[in-house]
Amino acid sequence: xxxxxxxxxxxxxxxxxxxxxxxxxxxxxxxxxxxxxxxxxxxxxxxxxxxxxxxxxxxxxxxxxxxxxxxxxxxxxxxxxxxxxxxxxxxxxxxxxxxxxxxxxxxxxxxxxxxxxxxxxxxxxxxxxxxxxxxxxxxxxxxxxxxxxxxxxxxxxxxxxxxxxxxxxxxxxxxxxxxxxxxxxxxxxxxxxxxxxxxxxxxxxxxxxxxxxxxxxxxxxxxxxxxxxxxxxxxxxxxxxxxxxxxxxxxxxxxxxxxxxxxxxxxxxxxx
Ligand SMILES: Cc1cc2nc3c(=O)[nH]c(=O)nc-3n(C[C@H](O)[C@H](O)[C@H](O)COP(=O)(O)OP(=O)(O)OC[C@H]3O[C@@H](n4cnc5c(N)ncnc54)[C@H](O)[C@@H]3O)c2cc1C
Ligand code: FES
Numbered sequence: 001x002x003x004x005x006x007x008x009x010x011x012x013x014x015x016x017x018x019x020x021x022x023x024x025x026x027x028x029x030x031x032x033x034x035x036x037x038x039x040x041x042x043x044x045x046x047x048x049x050x051x052x053x054x055x056x057x058x059x060x061x062x063x064x065x066x067x068x069x070x071x072x073x074x075x076x077x078x079x080x081x082x083x084x085x086x087x088x089x090x091x092x093x094x095x096x097x098x099x100x101x102x103x104x105x106x107x108x109x110x111x112x113x114x115x116x117x118x119x120x121x122x123x124x125x126x127x128x129x130x131x132x133x134x135x136x137x138x139x140x141x142x143x144x145x146x147x148x149x150x151x152x153x154x155x156x157x158x159x160x161x162x163x164x165x166x167x168x169x170x171x172x173x174x175x176x177x178x179x180x181x182x183x184x185x186x187x188x189x190x191x192x193x194x195x196x197x198x199x200x201x202x203x204x205x206x207x208x209x210x211x212x213x214x215x216x217x218x219x220x221x222x223x224x225x226x227x228x229x230x231x232x233x234x235x236x237x238x239x240x241x242x243x244x245x246x247x248x249x250x251x252x253x254x255x256x257x258x259x260x261x262x263x264x265x266x267x268x269x270x271x272x
Pocket of ligand 1: 039054055056057058073074075076077078079080081082119122123227228229230231257262
């Protein structure tokens with residue numbers, strides 16, 4: 001078996017909301033514990049189409065005595081995720097990972113703000129769980145802003161309610177929670193959060209993250225974002241996932257989302 005590539009067995013793969021699936025996979029216990037923000041490349045074992053794996057964030061992970069289990073929360077958007085959605089219990093998947101750099105943790109910061117758009121809830125949910133369980137954050141220290149186009153695309157809420165007391169829901173069409181873009185809603189509240197005491201973690205479509213970048217440009221928040229780019233190798237070999245960033249000297253450089261990221265400092269990414 002190649003390094004970091006495991007055969008996982010599907011324990012369940014259920015549609016939890018229209019086009020949103022939760023897959024639970026059993027893996028050999030030698031699989032390394034994923035850190036929040038890391039992802040896996042998933043392929044259907046023994047299937048040549050689609051040839052390339054698809055990057056999916058780790059939504060939850062637990063280690064038992066004889067095997068470990070990992071959950072992936074995913075939305076069906078195209079060929080690969082459609083094939084994933086059709087997999088039944090006991091099917092085998094090839095899991096390459098955990099991959100990428102995780103979110104940085106700043107235990108001295110008193111307040112954590114999460115901003116998620118749609119499926120961006122997946123890595124942030126694992127992070128919230130990690131901060132509660134391993135970094136001893138209290139539920140009252142964490143505020144979650146969750147937005148989506150419509151009520152049907154608000155997912156993962158039951159799990160979030162166990163992690164944070166303060167959850168703000170927004171939909172573009174007002175079918176659940178407030179009718180607003182999640183970034184606009186956060187902007188209205190921004191004065192509640194002192195930059196020196198707060199860390200912001202965000203994940204969602206690039207449009208949402210670029211608005212956030214403009215909003216926070218002249219402010220001194222520590223904001224980390226997890227980027228979604230199309231990937232080929234997933235391990236830094238092909239440059240297929242390169243994004244433009246500004247390095248420490250202000251010069252333009254390219255970084256690979258799969259291996260240098262997917263987590264970046266919001267202000268280092270060039271969004272135009
Ligand atoms: C680090 C990382 C973590 C991710 N985590 C999750 C997750 O937890 N759950 C989840 O549902 N999705 C996640 N994604 C996105 C997921 O990888 C894509 O939706 C998936 O690869 C699409 O494959 P497909 O074959 O179904 O779609 P394709 O047929 O390849 O494409 C269908 C449509 O989706 C768009 N698309 C494809 N890949 C991406 C992408 N990476 N980002 C944005 N748009 C894309 C295409 O442009 C096209 O419009 C993540 C992506 C990255 C890079
Ligand atoms: S996908 Fe190949 S370098 Fe990132």
